[in-house]
Amino acid sequence: MLLLLLGCLLPPTNGKSCLHCWPELPPLIDYDLQILWGTPGPPAELSQSVHSLFLKRDRVFLEPQYLDQDHMEEATAKLFNHIDETIKKFRDDKPSLLEEIRIQKQVFTDRLNKISEELKERACNKTCDLHSTLEVINCANCKIHSLICKDPTLCPENIAPPGIS
Numbered sequence: 001m002l003l004l005l006l007g008c009l010l011p012p013t014n015g016k017s018c019l020h021c022w023p024e025l026p027p028l029i030d031y032d033l034q035i036l037w038g039t040p041g042p043p044a045e046l047s048q049s050v051h052s053l054f055l056k057r058d059r060v061f062l063e064p065q066y067l068d069q070d071h072m073e074e075a076t077a078k079l080f081n082h083i084d085e086t087i088k089k090f091r092d093d094k095p096s097l098l099e100e101i102r103i104q105k106q107v108f109t110d111r112l113n114k115i116s117e118e119l120k121e122r123a124c125n126k127t128c129d130l131h132s133t134l135e136v137i138n139c140a141n142c143k144i145h146s147l148i149c150k151d152p153t154l155c156p157e158n159i160a161p162p163g164i165s
Contacts, residue, residue, distance in 0.1 A: 019054045019076070020139075029054060036084050037091075045098055050083065053105045065116040066136040066145060066154065075115065079108040123147050124155035 019025065029050055033042045082104045090097035119136060122129055128149030136147045145153060 019072070020142075025054055026051060032080060033083075036080075036087050042087075043094060043097075045094065046087075046101065049098060049101050049105070053108065065113065065139040066119055066147065067112060067116055067139060068119065068134055068136045068147075071115045071119075072112075072137075075108060075111050078111070079104060082107075119147065120154045123149060123151045124157070 030047060033047055033050060036042070037046070083101065086097060086100045086104065090100055116139075119134075123134075130147065130149050134147040136145050137143070138145050147154065
């Protein structure tokens, strides 16, 4: 069900596909957590913890992070599956629940960073295996970018200095 909701939420390519770019995301997070937790609803600390991951606007990326929709959906679905398992395991142990959610948030963030690096490697290596343009999202500004082989945005080492052709 979570993947279905995320699939409906993820815009196909309208310039906003990074999680923190969606103004309609908070109610969907609340809905998903309500479904996973059940009645009377999740503890406020759990909701706040998950919200903080998805809605942070103050992230500073050392390098621009680019993600495609398929990888974003897959990583998010895995995160919510882990959240579901964590709730089942630690429902009555709030400190352990929150610590495990913190760990899963870090795993999620690391996974997105790795995916972004892999996309960059695919586009920038000598044997680029992008067979066509791949639409990705710049997570810093929520804009669409059409990724191509030797992309000058992601592969600055492929840009010749001024005066050299």
